[in-house]
Amino acid sequence: MKDFIVIGHKAVTAPFSLNDLPGAAGRMDILCRCVNAALFLSHDLRRDVRVHLVLKGEPAPPKLVRFDGAAVRYLSPDERSAASLIKKALEKNAQDFWTESMPGVSIRKGDFGDLLRELNKKIIYLREDGEDIRGKELGESPDGFLFVLGDHMGLTGDEEKIIEGYEHEIVSAGPLSLHADHCIIILHNEMDRAEKHI
Amino acid sequence: MKDFIVIGHKAVTAPFSLNDLPGAAGRMDILCRCVNAALFLSHDLRRDVRVHLVLKGEPAPPKLVRFDGAAVRYLSPDERSAASLIKKALEKNAQDFWTESMPGVSIRKGDFGDLLRELNKKIIYLREDGEDIRGKELGESPDGFLFVLGDHMGLTGDEEKIIEGYEHEIVSAGPLSLHADHCIIILHNEMDRAEKHI
Numbered sequence: 001m002k003d004f005i006v007i008g009h010k011a012v013t014a015p016f017s018l019n020d021l022p023g024a025a026g027r028m029d030i031l032c033r034c035v036n037a038a039l040f041l042s043h044d045l046r047r048d049v050r051v052h053l054v055l056k057g058e059p060a061p062p063k064l065v066r067f068d069g070a071a072v073r074y075l076s077p078d079e080r081s082a083a084s085l086i087k088k089a090l091e092k093n094a095q096d097f098w099t100e101s102m103p104g105v106s107i108r109k110g111d112f113g114d115l116l117r118e119l120n121k122k123i124i125y126l127r128e129d130g131e132d133i134r135g136k137e138l139g140e141s142p143d144g145f146l147f148v149l150g151d152h153m154g155l156t157g158d159e160e161k162i163i164e165g166y167e168h169e170i171v172s173a174g175p176l177s178l179h180a181d182h183c184i185i186i187l188h189n190e191m192d193r194a195e196k197h198i
Numbered sequence: 199m200k201d202f203i204v205i206g207h208k209a210v211t212a213p214f215s216l217n218d219l220p221g222a223a224g225r226m227d228i229l230c231r232c233v234n235a236a237l238f239l240s241h242d243l244r245r246d247v248r249v250h251l252v253l254k255g256e257p258a259p260p261k262l263v264r265f266d267g268a269a270v271r272y273l274s275p276d277e278r279s280a281a282s283l284i285k286k287a288l289e290k291n292a293q294d295f296w297t298e299s300m301p302g303v304s305i306r307k308g309d310f311g312d313l314l315r316e317l318n319k320k321i322i323y324l325r326e327d328g329e330d331i332r333g334k335e336l337g338e339s340p341d342g343f344l345f346v347l348g349d350h351m352g353l354t355g356d357e358e359k360i361i362e363g364y365e366h367e368i369v370s371a372g373p374l375s376l377h378a379d380h381c382i383i384i385l386h387n388e389m390d391r392a393e394k395h396i
Contacts, residue, residue, distance in 0.1 A: 081220075196373040
């Protein structure tokens with residue numbers, strides 16, 4: 001299982017208009033592109049991937065939304081499609097446990113720390129000054145992988161402290177500073193190659 | 199200069215609604231994501247990149263829309279932002295020569311063949327059965343690079359024939375079949391690494 005966590009510091013926690021994802025929805029466009037990057041192959045979905053979105057914007061933070069590649073349906077590659085599923089999840093009355101809002105999409109109340117506690121595995125934290133991902137061993141891991149990425153604001157000091165409570169490494173996807181969804185594409189490419197030994 | 203050509207076989211050639219890019223606009227979402235993938239760094243644009251979109255859908259095909267990273271303004275990373283600039287370009291009365299519709303965005307009448315004739319350089323054509331991009335020499339080239347990618351339908355036999363009239367090679371971005379925008383991310387990563395010698 002490959003898990004991706006993306007933290008949306010401004011991403012709203014109530015239903016939003018699909019016509020202004022970057023503005024009124026608090027850079028929800030970033031999270032939508034990460035869902036696309038993590039889950040889509042050309043004419044298929046990556047079934048061994050889950051994407052966890054941490055929504056920290058108003059009015060009712062924090063909330064967690066999860067896309068499960070093995071179960072998700074009604075998801076198209078465009079941003080608006082992922083946004084529509086996130087919006088539907090936010091229409092649910094979120095509890096302290098996961099509730100499925102649509103096939104393969106679930107929501108709960110909870111923060112980054114709750115999510116890490118639940119997943120409880122080694123963290124690969126993407127940061128532009130991290131060690132180069134290329135050369136890391138990404139071929140096999142009994143627990144799979146857990147990647148953590150920030151939005152346009154990166155991670156806060158407090159969030160980094162939470163990561164430090166777990167086994168972790170800090171890696172970068174290349175020599176330039178890239179958007180989170182672009183990093184996810186590169187991570188997948190490295191894992192695809194490692195799995196195929198090329 | 200790095201040039202990317204993406205062919206949109208169904209992409210409409212008249213102004214369209216921003217609320218249905220995959221449907222009524224003929225998979226315009228694919229082209230918008232390619233614009234994002236080709237041009238965006240984390241808090242910057244790739245100034246040495248141009249993206250050329252070939253729009254082959256109704257009602258007035260073919261048309262070419264160009265985004266020039268050195269000049270473009272008013273472009274945000276979300277799909278709707280690129281779509282809005284494409285739409286504005288389509289509001290122009292397209293001629294047989296380039297007309298700028300917004301800073302860094304231009305439109306003309308013309309087809310894939312016209313564009314290749316104009317750019318007139320070696321083509322790197324992305325196809326899933328091509329040779330692995332990794333290991334190719336992408337560090338330096340006096341003319342830069344010209345990449346050609348298809349939409350969800352790939353390239354037609356006729357389009358491939360046009361490519362065969364030029365010096366070209368056929369490459370793939372990895373072991374799995376990926377969306378065009380995901381391929382662009384991987385191509386950039388390879389070029390970024392080659393330029394930095396890592």
